[in-house]
Amino acid sequence: MSEYALEVKNLSMHYDTLDGNVDAVKNISFNVKSGESFGLVGESGCGKTSVAMTLLQLQPENSVITDGSIKVDGKELIGLSENELRKIRWDSISIVFQGAMNAWNPVIKIGEQIREAMREHNPESSKKDNIDKINELFRMVGLDESISERFPHELSGGMKQRAVIALALSCDPKIIIADEPTTALDVVIQDQILNELKKVQELLGLSLIYISHDIAVIAEMTDKIAVMYAGSIVEIGPTKSVFESPKHSYTRALLDSTPSIHGEKKKLSSLDGEPPSLINEINGCSFSPRCPSPTSGCRDQTVEMGLVQVGEDHFADKCCSECV
Numbered sequence: 001m002s003e004y005a006l007e008v009k010n011l012s013m014h015y016d017t018l019d020g021n022v023d024a025v026k027n028i029s030f031n032v033k034s035g036e037s038f039g040l041v042g043e044s045g046c047g048k049t050s051v052a053m054t055l056l057q058l059q060p061e062n063s064v065i066t067d068g069s070i071k072v073d074g075k076e077l078i079g080l081s082e083n084e085l086r087k088i089r090w091d092s093i094s095i096v097f098q099g100a101m102n103a104w105n106p107v108i109k110i111g112e113q114i115r116e117a118m119r120e121h122n123p124e125s126s127k128k129d130n131i132d133k134i135n136e137l138f139r140m141v142g143l144d145e146s147i148s149e150r151f152p153h154e155l156s157g158g159m160k161q162r163a164v165i166a167l168a169l170s171c172d173p174k175i176i177i178a179d180e181p182t183t184a185l186d187v188v189i190q191d192q193i194l195n196e197l198k199k200v201q202e203l204l205g206l207s208l209i210y211i212s213h214d215i216a217v218i219a220e221m222t223d224k225i226a227v228m229y230a231g232s233i234v235e236i237g238p239t240k241s242v243f244e245s246p247k248h249s250y251t252r253a254l255l256d257s258t259p260s261i262h263g264e265k266k267k268l269s270s271l272d273g274e275p276p277s278l279i280n281e282i283n284g285c286s287f288s289p290r291c292p293s294p295t296s297g298c299r300d301q302t303v304e305m306g307l308v309q310v311g312e313d314h315f316a317d318k319c320c321s322e323c324v
Ligand SMILES: Nc1ncnc2c1ncn2[C@@H]1O[C@H](COP(=O)(O)OP(=O)(O)OP(=O)(O)O)[C@@H](O)[C@H]1O
Pocket: 015, 016, 017, 022, 024, 042, 043, 044, 045, 046, 047, 048, 049, 050, 051, 060, 062, 213, 278
């Protein structure tokens, strides 16, 4: 058995568009241990959802995986048939995405929809066992058992999203991907749901891949983080180490623009400019046009990029790690 629940190696994916290829995932590698919580953070459009969908191979038709390997429990996913993938998608790895709470079928009761998914993936289990399981999952995510008998329109947004988490857990996955699972909800409910998600993850010993543009939330939720910029991972390491000594200028800019609840008061600064277009090939450091302290080396289009070790299990793009 592999030490890792998930191993992603040199993964690259682009979207084929009329304007050219959009390089949304560029040579990405990371591993997630069993029971570990891994965060993926970065600005809008940096490729977070593209990574999530590629892991499950649920990406749209115009996307092409050009390179790399995705292993779940040591088993390679790339190249599997749709049938084999369907099994892995719920039984091994499942996803809660942002709009999921609006994806419930409006005319079928919530409990029946979850049982339907359970039946499809495990036809042998009895109706009673499935109902017991749903009740247990509902308790874990803070829902009353009676919710099973309700239609989606009878539930609040927060309740629907909690039920989505129960659905994602219903086939006993080992890995759960949560892609901005609470952004459509108000802040108090967001906080409650995140606490429950974390509790369930720890209780069940799941690996969690938590995706957000909000680095403060990632700090609370994860053991390890990867910071994405323009389709690449620019820094990766233990969450504590990345927060305490960020090595990439982009990570620092994200941290400087986020208020800290626990730490000392600091002046917030905003990050100017926009990420580069993913259609044009980027040579050298993709962050250099926005970097607050670029050196002539950073702007050098011929400079070779790639992660280098900057601490224990902590890696950052070569360019920034040399400046800091
Ligand atoms: N089907 C598609 N066809 C072409 N380009 C796409 C497609 N889906 C996404 N993209 C582009 O790929 C890039 C990465 O998008 P992605 O949705 O993965 O980013 P993200 O980090 O999840 O952003 P957000 O924080 O807004 O959810 C963006 O430039 C986006 O416009």
